[in-house]
Amino acid sequence: MGGLLRKTKEAAIHFGLFACALVSVLTTAGIIWVLASESIAFFQEVSLVDFLFGTRWAPLLAPRSFGVLPLIGGTCLVAVGALLVAVPIGLATAIFLSEYAPPWFRQVAKPVLEVLAGVPTIVYGFFALMFITPRVLQPLLPQTEVFNAASAAIVIGIMIVPTISSLCDDAFRAVPRALREGAYALSATKLEVSTRVVLPAALSGVVASALLALARAIGETMAVTLAAGMTPKLTINPLQSIQTMTAYIVQVSLGDTPAGSIEYQTIFAVGMTLFLITLAINLIAQRVLRRFREAYE
Amino acid sequence: MESTPAMAADALPSITVKHAPHSARAVTAVIRTEQLTIRYGSTPAVGAVTLDIPEQQVTAIIGPSGCGKSTLLRSMNRMNDFIPSMSVEGRLTYRGMDINGSACDPVELRRRVGMVFQKPNPFPKSIFRNVAWGAAINGYRGNLAEHVEQSLRRAALWDEAKDVLHKSALALSGGQQQRLCIARAIALQPDVLLMDEPCSALDPIATARIEDLIDDLKSEYTVALVTHNIQQAARVSDRTAFMYMGELIEVDDTNVIFTNPGNPKTQDYITGRFG
Amino acid sequence: MSAAPSMFRPRLGRRRTIGRVFAALCLLLTVAAMFILAALIVTVFRAGLPSLSRKFLANMPSVLTPEEAGMNSAIWGTLWLIGCTALFSVPVGVGAAVYLEEYAPNNRITRFIKLNIANLAGVPSIVYGILGLAVFVRWLRLDRSVISGALTLSLLIVPVIIIAAREALAAVPGSIRQAAYALGATRWQTVRHHVLPAALPGMMTGVILALSRSIGETAPLIMIGALTYVAFTPGGSFTEDYPQTLGGAYEWFSTALTDQFTAMPIQIYDWASRPQPEFHQLAAAGIAVLLCVLIIMNATAVAVRAFRQRKSS
Numbered sequence A: 001m002g003g004l005l006r007k008t009k010e011a012a013i014h015f016g017l018f019a020c021a022l023v024s025v026l027t028t029a030g031i032i033w034v035l036a037s038e039s040i041a042f043f044q045e046v047s048l049v050d051f052l053f054g055t056r057w058a059p060l061l062a063p064r065s066f067g068v069l070p071l072i073g074g075t076c077l078v079a080v081g082a083l084l085v086a087v088p089i090g091l092a093t094a095i096f097l098s099e100y101a102p103p104w105f106r107q108v109a110k111p112v113l114e115v116l117a118g119v120p121t122i123v124y125g126f127f128a129l130m131f132i133t134p135r136v137l138q139p140l141l142p143q144t145e146v147f148n149a150a151s152a153a154i155v156i157g158i159m160i161v162p163t164i165s166s167l168c169d170d171a172f173r174a175v176p177r178a179l180r181e182g183a184y185a186l187s188a189t190k191l192e193v194s195t196r197v198v199l200p201a202a203l204s205g206v207v208a209s210a211l212l213a214l215a216r217a218i219g220e221t222m223a224v225t226l227a228a229g230m231t232p233k234l235t236i237n238p239l240q241s242i243q244t245m246t247a248y249i250v251q252v253s254l255g256d257t258p259a260g261s262i263e264y265q266t267i268f269a270v271g272m273t274l275f276l277i278t279l280a281i282n283l284i285a286q287r288v289l290r291r292f293r294e295a296y297e
Numbered sequence B: 001m002e003s004t005p006a007m008a009a010d011a012l013p014s015i016t017v018k019h020a021p022h023s024a025r026a027v028t029a030v031i032r033t034e035q036l037t038i039r040y041g042s043t044p045a046v047g048a049v050t051l052d053i054p055e056q057q058v059t060a061i062i063g064p065s066g067c068g069k070s071t072l073l074r075s076m077n078r079m080n081d082f083i084p085s086m087s088v089e090g091r092l093t094y095r096g097m098d099i100n101g102s103a104c105d106p107v108e109l110r111r112r113v114g115m116v117f118q119k120p121n122p123f124p125k126s127i128f129r130n131v132a133w134g135a136a137i138n139g140y141r142g143n144l145a146e147h148v149e150q151s152l153r154r155a156a157l158w159d160e161a162k163d164v165l166h167k168s169a170l171a172l173s174g175g176q177q178q179r180l181c182i183a184r185a186i187a188l189q190p191d192v193l194l195m196d197e198p199c200s201a202l203d204p205i206a207t208a209r210i211e212d213l214i215d216d217l218k219s220e221y222t223v224a225l226v227t228h229n230i231q232q233a234a235r236v237s238d239r240t241a242f243m244y245m246g247e248l249i250e251v252d253d254t255n256v257i258f259t260n261p262g263n264p265k266t267q268d269y270i271t272g273r274f275g
Numbered sequence C: 001m002s003a004a005p006s007m008f009r010p011r012l013g014r015r016r017t018i019g020r021v022f023a024a025l026c027l028l029l030t031v032a033a034m035f036i037l038a039a040l041i042v043t044v045f046r047a048g049l050p051s052l053s054r055k056f057l058a059n060m061p062s063v064l065t066p067e068e069a070g071m072n073s074a075i076w077g078t079l080w081l082i083g084c085t086a087l088f089s090v091p092v093g094v095g096a097a098v099y100l101e102e103y104a105p106n107n108r109i110t111r112f113i114k115l116n117i118a119n120l121a122g123v124p125s126i127v128y129g130i131l132g133l134a135v136f137v138r139w140l141r142l143d144r145s146v147i148s149g150a151l152t153l154s155l156l157i158v159p160v161i162i163i164a165a166r167e168a169l170a171a172v173p174g175s176i177r178q179a180a181y182a183l184g185a186t187r188w189q190t191v192r193h194h195v196l197p198a199a200l201p202g203m204m205t206g207v208i209l210a211l212s213r214s215i216g217e218t219a220p221l222i223m224i225g226a227l228t229y230v231a232f233t234p235g236g237s238f239t240e241d242y243p244q245t246l247g248g249a250y251e252w253f254s255t256a257l258t259d260q261f262t263a264m265p266i267q268i269y270d271w272a273s274r275p276q277p278e279f280h281q282l283a284a285a286g287i288a289v290l291l292c293v294l295i296i297m298n299a300t301a302v303a304v305r306a307f308r309q310r311k312s313s
Helices: A002-045 A048-053 A069-100 A103-118 A121-140 A149-174 A177-184 A190-201 A203-219 A222-227 A245-254 A262-295 B069-075 B106-112 B127-137 B144-154 B174-186 B204-217 B230-236 B254-259 B264-270 C012-051 C054-058 C072-103 C108-120 C125-139 C146-170 C174-182 C187-215 C219-224 C246-258 C264-272 C277-312
Strands: B029-040 B043-054 B058-062 B086-094 B113-116 B192-196 B222-226 B239-244 B247-253
Touching: A002 A262, A002 C072, A002 C108, A002 C125, A002 C146, A002 C187, A069 A103, A069 A149, A069 A190, A069 A203, A069 A245, A069 A262, A069 C012, A103 A149, A103 C012, A103 C187, A103 C277, A121 A149, A121 A222, A121 C012, A121 C264, A121 C277, A149 A203, A149 A222, A149 A262, A149 C012, A177 A190, A190 A203, A190 B127, A190 C012, A203 A262, A203 C125, A222 A245, A222 C264, A245 A262, A245 C125, A245 C219, A262 C108, A262 C125, B029 B069, B029 B222, B043 B069, B043 B222, B043 B239, B058 B069, B058 B230, B069 B192, B069 B222, B106 B113, B106 C012, B113 B174, B127 B144, B127 B174, B144 B174, B174 B192, B174 B204, B204 B222, B204 B230, B230 B254, B239 B254, B239 B264, B247 B254, B247 B264, B254 B264, C012 C277, C054 C072, C054 C277, C072 C108, C072 C146, C072 C187, C072 C246, C072 C264, C072 C277, C108 C146, C125 C146, C125 C219, C146 C187, C146 C219, C146 C246, C174 C187, C187 C277, C219 C264, C264 C277
Parallel strands: B043 B247, B058 B222, B058 B239, B113 B192, B192 B222
Antiparallel strands: B029 B043, B029 B086, B239 B247
């Protein structure tokens, strides 16, 4: 009798835990279902071609236009700008911490850098709006607008430095010591070993880290909402006000949009675009990372 | 613990004699250690070793695992610098200059004292780049392509490599990779070549080819060879040093060590009683 | 040193100098990153300092009189939110991690679940907000309540908790499990009495870090419609409407969960997006409070980790 009771209890627990794991599957299914169902309704009103290739985004004002390129352009401008800030700093930090720094410095610097990743993005947005734009950008480049892509790109770049730095650090450490020793034995200096042997050997790991950081920058919401502006515009000038996909979704939600209206559906269409882009980048990054790890194990 | 016949560190006119079976010839000691002690933290790995590496000869250092022979070898081109807990006492000189002194730049030392490692470690680059890399970094002034060819010929790899110079070095077999590592080491035209158990990761055929190579190399380079293969030491070297538990037990001409060793421990090791 | 006449021109001096310059540059960039962090914290605290007072923590936000405005409703809202989020996300996250590490067979379904979780961790938080809007607010008609917010945030941090908990479980040596099985323990007994306690400190660290991340999340809460200028706290004031009976407690609880609410990041966002400088000062003060809460939570996580390390050594 005790055995049967125990067996039932074990089975119940097993099932309960499985159900917990299933929640994640349901979440993904939910995301895809929610985004897809409203997007399909949206694309019955607006053609896919107009959406993907149109260069004017004006869903709320007449004459309406539903070309998403300005939003994608704004997102890219900020994300690429963020990478331009984060990759040099992240790489330099990783090289310094793994090849040059004494252990005590590493122990202090690594947690401090992790703090950068822990600061909420709204704080970064506030900092960009209140400090970077008026005190840094506008004095140097007076044509900078109050809302601009550059300030958001800078702070997002700072925010993703720890992502790049710690992944690059892992990549450098994965390069076998034998390779470094072989290079040193050929009368190479530390710089030459770090940059001409270790870095090329770790390259796919570095690339994967940049891709993961890119995906994070693309999905960033509050910094761009506060600092980058609400004017969808296709431009490569980072000193202008633009609008990213994420900021648009916030804008629409804060307004009065009745459910079922086309404005409401734009949330899901843009959300779907955002989701697919970040998913694709994450999958590619994971693939690159997996191949890198296989090469060194 | 025996010491080598006393030599003046500086210039007696150096007469290089190859394969001379007798001792007592005037040969310059390129590298000398005097009472060299190396510790990991507080544990000694090498204890008060006094050893000469004579010019243009192959000196083999044999002994059971853990006897400190690799540690001793690595100290000769300051590769032990990369191990933070290492400390060194005693004297270690290269052609009279103190290797551990402040006047000695390890990077420059390594150009003259090259190393081949136990497990082949070619760069994940092409065969050509592997050989050319060290030379290029050090500002080789001649024709680099010719120099690469020469080095590969010298390392007995040219015939196998000449058609695939731009393929990845990682596609080569283990023995070929090790010969590639030898080629890239000699591309720097070093004075001394330190070889740390270069054949231990290779099959017998590859081993035989590299042993032939070592025999050939000693006409141009001084070789210090660490090996756990006793027969290899007997085949290839001119002098043999036997180490046990960090100490130098005996060093002498190879044929003396293998036919009539002075120390009973050496006798036991040679005959396979332990190790 | 003697050597044959050399074909080499190593130019060591020059190479070393370049090396030193490069090292200095790397150090500079590393320090710059840390300096910007310091600048950020200092700037924000200085900007918000004039507004920081007990009044600020006790008052409700008000548009008309920014001098009198406070974060009381936002703070309570955040507390309610985190409490409920922890209630939902920790059991699910830890349960899923236990399943994946201790129970799951190594087949395609398991691999799919693991891959799925890794991808979920990379989905932008605003997409979770969209999900929460559609499922909890609209479909389940939970409206813009604390419970909607908590469920949405839970979905957001469950993947993070799973990943951290799995690491903590994987770090438990296999010998502990073997020993328990050898004594005839069932799988659950082994997990409950041996593996979980050993993994607990690591899991707690991960959970605290995940929860502290959720405190700062703004986008999902905006999506599900958390309001600003909410001049009440969920369930009313705790001290005034103190529930006297068990039934009263239940009623108070369920009112609170279904109440509309605001939260710290939402309030900060609202103040920051207004043009008037008085509101910017309030936003800075709000950020200072938020950062203090985060510092406390992260310090707790670090202390747990240090305690665990000291205990095991």
